Amino acid sequence: MARFTVNGKALEVDVNPSTPLLWAIREQVGLTGTKYGCGVAQCGACTVHLDGAAVRSCVMPVAAAEGKQITTIEGLAAGGTLHKVQQAWLEYQVPQCGFCQSGMIMAVAALLKDKPKPTDADIDAGITNICRCGTFQQVREAIHAAAKA
């Protein structure tokens, strides 16, 4: 049994404590916007916020999330209004296949919280997610646009 809050909702999840948070979110909580890409914290498709910080949930046992506040991509738009990162992503038409974008958007939202006006170097250091379609040029433009929003 693990207890945590997901997108503002307190939950008790009946799951082996060694289960990665990613799979608890996808299979017990039932939110599938957070993706499995590699399972070894390489690609970032599984990025969620844990107490406000971006984490790769595929290598974090659910026990480590005990009592914490988790935000997933489904919870990023507060009250139905798109987050400024989502808004910029829409404006700049960032996604191609879109599979990595949940993680990408969550990573960027966390970056902008720490660095509201990130430089290109901040982006290079802070965003290490893999995108095989290759949306990076639009990702960078959209991050700068979101920072101005």
Next chain:
Amino acid sequence: MIAKTPKFDRRSFIVGTAAVGGGLVLGLNIPFGPIGGSVVRAQDGSPEITAWVVIRPDDTVVIRVARSEMGQGTLTGLAQMVAEELECDWSKVTTEYPTPGQSVARKRVWGDFSTGGSRGIRESHQYVRQGGATARTMLVQAAADAWKVPAAECSAANSVITHQPSGRTTTYGKVAEAAAKLTPPANVPLKDPKDWKLIGKPVKRLDTMDKLTGAQVYGMDLKLPGMLNAAIKDCPVFGGKVKSFEAAKVTGMPGVRHVVKVGDSGVAVVADTWWQAKTALDALPIVWDEGQHAKVSSAQIADMLKAGLTADQAFVANKNGDVSAAIAGAAKKVEAVYAYPFQNHAPMEVMNATARYTPERCEVWVPTQNGEAAFAATLAASGLPADKCEVYKIHLGGGFGRRGAFHDYVTQAVLIAKQVPGTPVKMIWSREEDMLHGRYHPVTQCKLVGAFDANNNLTGLHMRISGQSILAAVRPEALQDGRDPATFQGLNPTGEFAFGYSVPNLLIDHAMRNTHVPPGFWRGVNINQNAIYVECFMDELAQAVGQDPLEFRRKLMSKHPKHLAVLNAVADRAGWGKPAPQGVYRGLAQMMAFNSYVAACAEISVSGGDKVKVHRIVCATDPGYAVNPAQIERQIAGSFVYGLSALFMEECTVKDGRIEQENFHTYDSMRIAQMPKVESIIMPSGGFWGGVGEPTICVAAPAVLNAFFAATGKRLRTIPLKQHGITMV
């Protein structure tokens, strides 16, 4: 213009009724819709005007798209083409995939489902526009009939039909029912490209919003009532089999329901959740019969290819003059050997499929580049006939060729579901499984010999490719007397993959050397290595005679004006011949592929001899027509991520018969910090239709390799560059 339909036509009534009674619209061989009177309806009851267009009473336009959306934007581009001719309100457009089962039942009314070879738009533009134009004509006719006026007095725009003399108006939604009953007119003329209003505009994609909120359901996100989850392992050595496994060791583990053999070579655990299935599978003792290839290594494969470089027998692609004589009589000879490795597609979404089987029906939900091929795999694995099977396509989390010709994961999912009849089973591969069971970029080597006369004119060129044939493995029926024509993409005398140079004595040939590692169509396919071989060697030839690489190419390209135009465009934009910023060096490449012309100029700097920064790439493409320039720009920029990742980082090596790389830590991919600034020049010259998703990838590597030579004087002839200790910064 339009023939009025009698309200009752006995023959079509019988055909239509019989067909509808069977639950399928059979026996109608009209390309764009039903015979009058038998309206085909979408699932919500709205009438189909043509197979491509459904209009709802609220004026919503549902455009059918047979090709698959995997990020490349074809969904939006194809909808633009239908909507252009339909004259509908773009803000009311939505799309849906017809199912392969419906397509087969309706004699393939939607044409080819295959989404690869950059063919989505270029091979269906005619009939999808025709589908839109035919529907528009029927809607206008229906309005004219209601008003009892000649259709010629009516016009359509933005989903509104206007009777010009009286100014009366109605909407598509109001006349859709009547329009659907009309006989589709034949040969409705299409617009002249100069009159296009929607084609050519950078309209926003139709599929973005759900990808921002987590709402987009990919194959691995699917949920069905009562569904179980499966994890699978196939024999790590290609061609091997399962010898035995000890199910009893894991059947007591949490959530585990079944442990099943899958075909000859796989074992799956079926559990309540996927994580439980994977955990049990990892704990399951399996003994493999690794078969005859268990000792094969990369070095052995390389030796086999090397022997092909000088073999007597080879298939010829392009030949003129007498290259042997030219080389024998050369005043100067240049020779080089290049090589290209196995590479995995590694789409972000691993292979997966969901299947539900009963003896009466088999259904599959799958992200696929070819719904019809997935359907064929479903039929074969289930043993059921076409009218008892169905496949539901899901947007792909990347395809890149892995999900087109190959549906091994569909076969597996159905074979698992057959052992749990009545229960839907979602099978997801681990990333490790995905890395071990790819359909890899073919492995080849290439020996090039160039001959010059005493005046430094190139008189001869022999290009010998040795290595894998994709078609020999995948579609042997497509071989031509044993020759694989696809090997020569970008090297042919004419056609969609035409060589851009004229050399008086030329021979391009292929010694086929196949391996047990299965090859596949990897985005760009054979142009990726062919562009490196040709374009890097062109630079070597230019350097051998002390000529500028651009000027050297220009002399050989006078008979290939479209190839030359894109090359000139990138040279001009990049400032070729003018000083580059301090420490920055330039390289060029060009190619024709998938009926488009592409060229790139890369600007790089090298620090410490082994750290390469790609600063900027100027790329030009002439795809004939540019349907959505915003999407083309994104395909071009993305192509450099795929192409440069391949150049710097990606290689699958073989040891003990299996692929060694297991995940992204050993099979890396570019990150944003490594992304160059990409400047696109889209220069459609009209009169032909070329592809966009793939052609650009192939110029990425040679442009950078040529820039690396300019920077360091070192020629790198094997990739990935990590082999040489070179990293991308």
